[in-house]
Amino acid sequence: MSRVVVTGRIPEAALEKLRAEHEVDAWAGPESISREELLRRVAGVDAVVSLLTERIDAELLDAAGPQLKVVANVAVGYDNINVPACTERGVVATNTPGVLIDATADIALSLILMATRRLGEGERLIRSGEAWKWGMFFLLGSSLKGKTLGVVGMGGIGQATARRAKAFGMEIVYQSRSEIDPAVASELGARRVDLDELLAVSDVVSLHCPYGPATHHLIGAEQLAAMKDSAYLVNTARGPIVDEAALAAALRDGIIAGAGLDVYEQEPTVHPGLLDLDNVVLLPHLGSATVETRTAMAMLAADNALAVLSGNQPPAPIG
Structure with missing residues (x-):
């Protein structure tokens, strides 16, 4: 039996799958595992099943040792993993694409609706206990029909978000490294x-879009100034794609109308300039947070680890 470390809490079904074939050391604490504890636990293991909260770098790979075969990330994004360092040491790195497309697209559309219709403001008003009264100009928002959605990164989640927006009557433009399937482009217009x-x-x-050096602060002060002053920005990808300080200033100064964020530059810390603004909706990284999706992610990560430990190709290798 091989030794497997799981760096955080994952659904029991995935743990049972791993335990059926291997010795599993799963961190079960309510808080994230400390770096010191993680480095201690990975020593001599054959597989690491990691959460996006853990940094998988050269230090950790060396602490694990040369017998380490696979790092299975329970996430589609893998900016927490030093993939070249894994490759250099012969360690297979994997992720969990596909299974969280719909859940994340649902959150993206939710943020679009919350921001454009000022739903966060409305809910906060009710909870505050302040007096309010219906009126023709009370908390007016913006409709989606006939408006244009710009999708940056037209992969599976981008396409699913565009498909949902199309159902609301939006026009779709996109920026991506390559053309999408002509049939999908035709379907979405x-x-x-x-x-x-x-x-x-x-x-x-x-x-x-994925996060990396090329997309760090892809959206900064210059890009925000290039948007319409009536436009909204939504980020369900990775926090550092957006310069949060520049976004806070743009929202405060009316450079853009509003924003919706599910991810942050220094997660879980949120830039303090955003916290007191009414025109931004802030969610605590809920993109994949459904029972069904998180279970599917963990099961795919387990399948990735088990495949490599058996000498087979994993279902979802990175790269």
Whole structure:
């Protein structure tokens, strides 16, 4: 039996799958595992099943030792993993694409609706106990029908978000490294543009690109200034894609109308300039947070680990 470390709490079904074949050491604490404890536990293991809260870098890989075969990330994003360091040591790195597409797209559309219809403001008003009265101009928002959604990163989640927005009557433009399937483009009526044009024409910009050096602060002060002053920014991808300080200033100064965020630059810390603004909706990284999706993610991560430990190709290798 091989030794497997699981760096945080995952659904029991996935743990049972791993335990059926291997010795499993699963962190079950209510708080994230400390770096010191993680480095101690990985020593001599054959597989690491990691959460996005843990940094899988050269230090950790060396602490594990040369027998380590696989790092199975329970996430589609893998900016917490030093993939070149894994490759250099012959460690297979995997992720969990596909299974969280619909859940994350649902959150993206939820943020679009919450921001454009000022739903967060309305709910906070009710909970505050302040007096309010219906009126023709009370908490007026913006409709989606006939507006343009700009999707940055037209992979599975971007396409699923666009499909939902299309049902609300939105027009779709997108920026991506490559053209999408012509059949999908035809279904969505989607037009590929560069980022500058997307920012200029979109009423809502929704971010779905992967995070890396090329997308760090992809949206900063210059890009926000290029958007319509009536436009909204939504981010369900990774926090550092957006310069939060620049976003806070743009929202405060009316450079754009509003925003919806599910991810943050220094998660779980949120830039303090955002916290007191009414025109931004803030969620605590709920993109994949359904029972069904989190279970599917954990099961796929377990399948990835088990495949490599058996000498087979994993279902979802990175790269």
